[in-house]
Amino acid sequence: MFDLAFVWAALIAFAVLAYVLFDGFDLGIGILFPRLAAGAERDQAMNSVAPVWDGNETWLVLGGGGLMAAFPLAYAVVLPALYAPITGMLLGLIFRGVAFEFRFRSTRRKLLWDGAFAAGSTLAAFAQGVALGALVQGIPVVGRAYAGGWWDWLSWFSLLTGLALVVGYALLGATWLVWKTNGPVQQKAYAAAWVTGLGTLALIGLVSIIMPFLDPLFRQRWFSWPNMVYAAPVPILVALAAALLLVGLSRQWQRAPFLAAVLLFVLSYIGLGINFYPYILPPSLTIWEAAAPAASLQFLLVGALVLIPLILCYTAWAYWVFRGKVSATGGYH
Amino acid sequence: MLFDALLLARLQFAFTVSFHIVFPALTIGLASYLAVLEVLWLITGRAVFLAVFNYWKKIFAISFGMGVVSGLVMSYQFGTNWSVFADKAGPIVGPLMGYEVLSAFFLDAGFLGVMLFGMDKQGRGLHCFATLMVAAGTLLSAFWILAANSWMHTPVGHAKNAAGQFVPADWWSIIFNPSFPYRFVHMVLAAYLTTAFVVGGIGALHLIGDRSNPGARLMFSMAMWMAALVAPLQVVAGDLHGLNTLAHQPAKIAAMEGHWQTRAGQPLILFGWPDMAAETTRWAIEIPKAGSLVLTHAWDGTVKGLTAWPPDERPNATILFWSFRIMVGVGLLMLLIGAWSSWQRYRGQLTGSTLLLRFAVLMSPAGFVAVLAGWVTTEVGRQPYTVYGLLRTAQSVSPVDRAAVAASLVAFIVAYAVVYAAGTVYMLRLMLKPPQLDEPDIDPGLPQRAAGITPVPALGEASGRE
Numbered sequence: 001m002f003d004l005a006f007v008w009a010a011l012i013a014f015a016v017l018a019y020v021l022f023d024g025f026d027l028g029i030g031i032l033f034p035r036l037a038a039g040a041e042r043d044q045a046m047n048s049v050a051p052v053w054d055g056n057e058t059w060l061v062l063g064g065g066g067l068m069a070a071f072p073l074a075y076a077v078v079l080p081a082l083y084a085p086i087t088g089m090l091l092g093l094i095f096r097g098v099a100f101e102f103r104f105r106s107t108r109r110k111l112l113w114d115g116a117f118a119a120g121s122t123l124a125a126f127a128q129g130v131a132l133g134a135l136v137q138g139i140p141v142v143g144r145a146y147a148g149g150w151w152d153w154l155s156w157f158s159l160l161t162g163l164a165l166v167v168g169y170a171l172l173g174a175t176w177l178v179w180k181t182n183g184p185v186q187q188k189a190y191a192a193a194w195v196t197g198l199g200t201l202a203l204i205g206l207v208s209i210i211m212p213f214l215d216p217l218f219r220q221r222w223f224s225w226p227n228m229v230y231a232a233p234v235p236i237l238v239a240l241a242a243a244l245l246l247v248g249l250s251r252q253w254q255r256a257p258f259l260a261a262v263l264l265f266v267l268s269y270i271g272l273g274i275n276f277y278p279y280i281l282p283p284s285l286t287i288w289e290a291a292a293p294a295a296s297l298q299f300l301l302v303g304a305l306v307l308i309p310l311i312l313c314y315t316a317w318a319y320w321v322f323r324g325k326v327s328a329t330g331g332y333h
Numbered sequence: 334m335l336f337d338a339l340l341l342a343r344l345q346f347a348f349t350v351s352f353h354i355v356f357p358a359l360t361i362g363l364a365s366y367l368a369v370l371e372v373l374w375l376i377t378g379r380a381v382f383l384a385v386f387n388y389w390k391k392i393f394a395i396s397f398g399m400g401v402v403s404g405l406v407m408s409y410q411f412g413t414n415w416s417v418f419a420d421k422a423g424p425i426v427g428p429l430m431g432y433e434v435l436s437a438f439f440l441d442a443g444f445l446g447v448m449l450f451g452m453d454k455q456g457r458g459l460h461c462f463a464t465l466m467v468a469a470g471t472l473l474s475a476f477w478i479l480a481a482n483s484w485m486h487t488p489v490g491h492a493k494n495a496a497g498q499f500v501p502a503d504w505w506s507i508i509f510n511p512s513f514p515y516r517f518v519h520m521v522l523a524a525y526l527t528t529a530f531v532v533g534g535i536g537a538l539h540l541i542g543d544r545s546n547p548g549a550r551l552m553f554s555m556a557m558w559m560a561a562l563v564a565p566l567q568v569v570a571g572d573l574h575g576l577n578t579l580a581h582q583p584a585k586i587a588a589m590e591g592h593w594q595t596r597a598g599q600p601l602i603l604f605g606w607p608d609m610a611a612e613t614t615r616w617a618i619e620i621p622k623a624g625s626l627v628l629t630h631a632w633d634g635t636v637k638g639l640t641a642w643p644p645d646e647r648p649n650a651t652i653l654f655w656s657f658r659i660m661v662g663v664g665l666l667m668l669l670i671g672a673w674s675s676w677q678r679y680r681g682q683l684t685g686s687t688l689l690l691r692f693a694v695l696m697s698p699a700g701f702v703a704v705l706a707g708w709v710t711t712e713v714g715r716q717p718y719t720v721y722g723l724l725r726t727a728q729s730v731s732p733v734d735r736a737a738v739a740a741s742l743v744a745f746i747v748a749y750a751v752v753y754a755a756g757t758v759y760m761l762r763l764m765l766k767p768p769q770l771d772e773p774d775i776d777p778g779l780p781q782r783a784a785g786i787t788p789v790p791a792l793g794e795a796s797g798r799e
Contacts, residue, residue: 051446054398054401057405058401058434058438060405061404061405061408061434061438062434062435062438064408064409064412065408065427065430065431065433065434066431068408068411068412068419068423068426068427068430068431069423069424069427069428069430069431070427072419072420072421072422072423072424072427072498073420073423073496075411075412075416075419075420075423075427076412076416076417076419076420076423076731077416077420078412079409079412079413079416079419079731080412080413080416080731080732080733083413083731083733083737083741084737084741086409086412086413087413087741087744087745090405090406090409091744091745091748093402093405094402094403094405094406094748094749094752095748095752097398097401097402098398098399098402098752098755098756101394101395101398101756101759102755102756102759105759105762106755106759144417144420144496144497145416145417145420145732146416146731146732147732149734150733150734150736150737292423292424292427292428292498293424293494293498293500293501295424295500295501295502295504296423296424296425296427296428296500296501299428299501299504300427300428300431300432303431303432303435303436304431304435307435307436307438307439308435310439311438311439318446
């Protein structure tokens with residue numbers, strides 16, 4: 001079990017989780033952008049992520065590139081199946097990415113780029129959620145190819161997961177702003193964190209209730225003995241994280257809400273992992289069926305094991321450099 | 334059907350990769366240029382080097398950001414539109430591109446922030462080191478991407494497994510495949526020339542207004558050295574690359590030259606119109622036997638014509654013939670400006686000729702034209718294969734509806750039109766400002782960030798804001 005394919009599955013799962021957490025809060029700020037007043041408030045929110053957002057997004061390239069290298073068959077099946085959501089995500093990321101740069105270079109069109117930032121962030125988040133929902137629902141595979149139509153991704157469930165990710169990212173963004181700002185932006189962020197926090201908890205609950213009915217595989221994971229015992233800590237910890245979030249918000253703690261939101265994401269992700277493993281595309285492909293030959297996995301693993309820890313180190317260092325509150329005008333300067 | 338899913342997928346790839354390649358071509362060159370400027374500044378201490386460094390650094394940041402955003406699209410397109418290719422060639426192309434992402438992520442992300450924002454905070458030595466590492470990072474990115482691309486042209490070092498996948502057998506020969514060294518050198522020189530002509534054109538533009546502007550003089554002078562030295566070098570590299578192509582992809586050469594019949598003493602066709610249906614090059618203006626001389630270095634060398642291959646094995650000669658001539662034509666103009674400027678320099682009047690300056694301004698986008706024409710030549714020339722001789726393009730495409738490919742193509746065209754128009758405007762706006770001797774650094778109040786940056790200003794101040 002503990003072989004090259006497993007190591008690579010763990011690495012890619014880690015890259016995707018890193019992406020979701022890191023880019024989640026800066027996408028969330030884009031989602032909340034319309035709630036902030038044009039001008040200083042938005043500048044402050046944006047400055048709180050400007051130094052780090054691009055590094056955050058690179059995890060997505062690493063996840064996608066890693067998937068193609070390590071699990072080419074999964075990559076080849078998933079992307080055609082999720083054609084529309086992936087395209088939507090890319091378009092959203094293009095607009096929000098350039099908006100970081102362009103809105104500070106333009107005075108007349110600043111509001112336009114504000115709009116592009118908000119719309120692009122929301123579209124990217126929604127598309128990622130839809131893609132996740134479609135993945136959970138299962139992708140038909142015949143031979144070595146996707147065998148469905150190009151609207152198959154669309155269902156009430158994938159729309160629900162799309163909504164869930166938008167709300168969840170907004171929670172990450174709101175709690176990030178609670179941590180990193182003060183004044184009116186922080187007060188608005190507390191209010192937004194309440195709404196999106198309750199929304200996120202409700203949606204996590206809803207999706208968790210629906211999922212076991214989608215696939216007998218998932219049901220078996222959670223409700224058969226002794227799996228139940230192994231899986232039980234996840235919902236218990238979710239309840240604790242939820243409590244931390246709500247207490248933190250009502251006592252106006254500054255850092256705990258973000259920590260709680262991150263915990264909720266990590267636990268939901270682990271929950272998904274429990275559903276999925278050992279499949280990379282349940283119920284069609286296991287990680288071993290989709291894995292590239294050992295020569296490919298080994299070759300790239302050398303580089304990944306050297307460089308990813310280094311990347312993590314200087315990422316931590318960059319966040320350390322930009323610790324503390326951000327001001328409305330001067331960024332972290 | 335005129336626009337089937339295959340053609341639409343090819344158009345989408347051509348469109349997005351063409352937009353993408355423009356930015357790396359500039360960033361690779363600019364990164365090295367910035368490194369040279371900073372090293373010269375550290376050695377000589379002359380303020381003008383720092384001024385020009387700061388001037389181009391701002392443009393570099395925008396170009397880098399746009400390159401990363403368009404690169405993100407590329408990295409997912411292999412799956413959305415070319416899933417069968419991704420499945421079959423993924424075990425080989427995937428790890429090569431994986432190394433590209435890792436090394437670019439590491440070197441660029443780690444040091445770009447220091448380079449862009451850290452001059453005051455990090456000290457000159459560390460800052461210069463960061464600039465050198467960014468330059469090395471861009472070259473390393475090019476190394477891995479071109480290794481993957483070259484393997485698709487001259488695939489070696491692999492086996493096939495039961496599932497029909499290409500499986501790596503020998504990584505060394507996969508990376509250093511027969512066309513890789515030539516393509517890598519040719520592309521890096523092209524990126525350097527592209528940058529040189531942008532820098533030289535902008536320098537010339539500001540010299541026309543003010544001959545004494547020291548920053549503009551430095552830009553123009555350095556760029557003209559590049560034109561004089563690198564353009565001839567590029568001709569040699571291009572010729573070697575062509576001979577390598579003749580050895581491995583003779584059909585591509587036949588299409589580029591408009592040769593249809595295999596014969597000894599092929600003419601060199603200067604202009605004409607290759608007609609794919611009629612299997613002839615119409616209205617050809619040719620030099621007898623010179624084609625064989627160029628390709629085989631012998632007057633009577635035998636050179637294959639396109640009819641040596643069945644019609645479904647031929648690349649599109651009409652496109653190749655002309656894209657190749659555009660690239661060569663631009664290259665000749667580059668040689669001309671290199672020679673002209675050397676003559677002016679020899680006479681001690683480098684900036685004396687307004688005509689030369691105007692010519693340089695006109696030539697500032699020349700490198701982009703040549704790069705695009707060159708890539709069209711090599712990529713269209715690989716057709717009808719994605720992995721040359723082994724995997725056909727028609728068998729590489731995703732099982733996706735035509736409507737989906739068409740819709741996403743339109744969406745990308747609209748999005749790129751908006752985004753790149755705006756980005757180009759912002760870059761041009763910076764370039765239209767004359768360089769100042771006290772050229773300001775990037776405005777510290779401006780959170781201008783390109784992808785993968787972890788900037789490092791204000792270590793002390795940041796912590797003071799709790």
